[in-house]
Amino acid sequence: MLDALPWLGLFVIGFWLVRRTGWDWALIGVWLNLAWFIYQNEAGSGWLMYLRGVGLAALLAVGYRRYWLAWALLPWPLLLYARFNLPLLWPYEPAWGEGFILGMLVYLIAGLFRRPA
Numbered sequence: 001m002l003d004a005l006p007w008l009g010l011f012v013i014g015f016w017l018v019r020r021t022g023w024d025w026a027l028i029g030v031w032l033n034l035a036w037f038i039y040q041n042e043a044g045s046g047w048l049m050y051l052r053g054v055g056l057a058a059l060l061a062v063g064y065r066r067y068w069l070a071w072a073l074l075p076w077p078l079l080l081y082a083r084f085n086l087p088l089l090w091p092y093e094p095a096w097g098e099g100f101i102l103g104m105l106v107y108l109i110a111g112l113f114r115r116p117a
Contacts, residue, residue, distance in 0.1 A: 003049045006039055026068035029061070037077035048095040051075060053101020056106065063107040 014028050033054065040050035054075050061069040075096065082088050 003040075003044050003053070006044070007036065009016075009038060014034045025061075025066055026072045029057075029072035031074055033075075034077050037075075037081075041081075047078060047092050048076065051092055051096040052099035052102065055096045056103040057099075059100045059103025060107055063103070086094050095116070 010032050014025070014032050017023065017028050018025055036053055038051055040046060041055075046049070056074050058070045058073040061067070061073060078089065093105075
């Protein structure tokens with residue numbers, strides 16, 4: 001539960017940077033992804049929460065048609081850290097799926113409150 005606060009903080013920082021600099025979310029998303037990975041490895045809950053957060057953000061990016069942001073939010077820091085040893089990462093893949101499911105729920109709930117155009 002406490003990991004939601006840094007995730008929200010990174011989102012606010014990203015939103016502020018997009019407004020202030022005019023850069024695209026995809027460019028800022030790469031750095032936010034790296035910051036989220038570093039936080040989870042050093043002070044957070046580890047790879048499980050990292051993959052849940054990345055899955056949630058990636059699905060929301062696809063849902064709102066920000067496809068380059070979705071590519072930026074793939075777990076590339078984890079792949080680099082594990083030296084592309086994919087069998088090492090198999091136990092952590094269900095957490096990524098949980099993140100996708102959470103992102104789908106947030107996207108659907110947000111869609112319920114939108115007015116039809």
